[in-house]
Amino acid sequence: MIAETVCSAVAAAGLGIAAVTAYRRRFLTAARIAAYSLIPLGLVMTGVVEWAADTAFSPTAWAGFGVLGGAWALFATTRAVERRRGGSRKERRAAARSAESGAVAPTASAPSLGQGSRPASRPATAPRATASDDFSDIEAILKKHGI
Structure with a gap:
């Protein structure tokens, strides 16, 4: 009952402010204020305020919110x-089965490569530059930038 009275008073005050604003010839602003002030009145008339007040002061409703929170916590946990273990039990079993049946012939040996299919030997890598060669490049860059 108090919530409905407060909402009605807010709506009346808002409409009064809208009337004063319209008197000052700011009609667009007055229309906007009137629209905002009619929202609480509409909520009272539809019964939303009564429902919200009954829900807010109902121990059963708060117990229901607690049960919903507990269910959410269980899901999250x-x-x-499941993520830490690497999937659900069903997914792990399916992965193990596919790994077991993945090999066509598990006892077959690896194919041998003939002499012709062996890759050519790699050429020896170029000798590494000495430390003084590396620093000469850096010095040239620094001189180029005037440092």
């Missing part, structure tokens, strides 16, 4: 544990 099980998901975190």
Whole structure:
């Protein structure tokens, strides 16, 4: 009952401010203020305020919110544990089965490469530059920039 009275008073005050604003010839602003002030009145008339007040002061509603929070916590915990383990039990079993049946002939030996299919030997790598050669490049860059 108090919430409805407060909302109605807010709506009346807002409409009064809109009237004063319209008197000052700021009609667009007055229309906007009137629209905002009619929202609480509309909520009272539809019963939303009464429902919200009954829900806010109901111990059963708060217990329901607690149960929903507990359910959410259980979902989050099980998901975190599942990620840490690397998937659900069903997914791990399916992966193990596919790994076992993945080999066509597990006892077959690896194919041998003949002499013709062996890759050519790599040429020897160029000798590494000495430390003084590396610093000469850096010195040239610094001289180029005037440092």
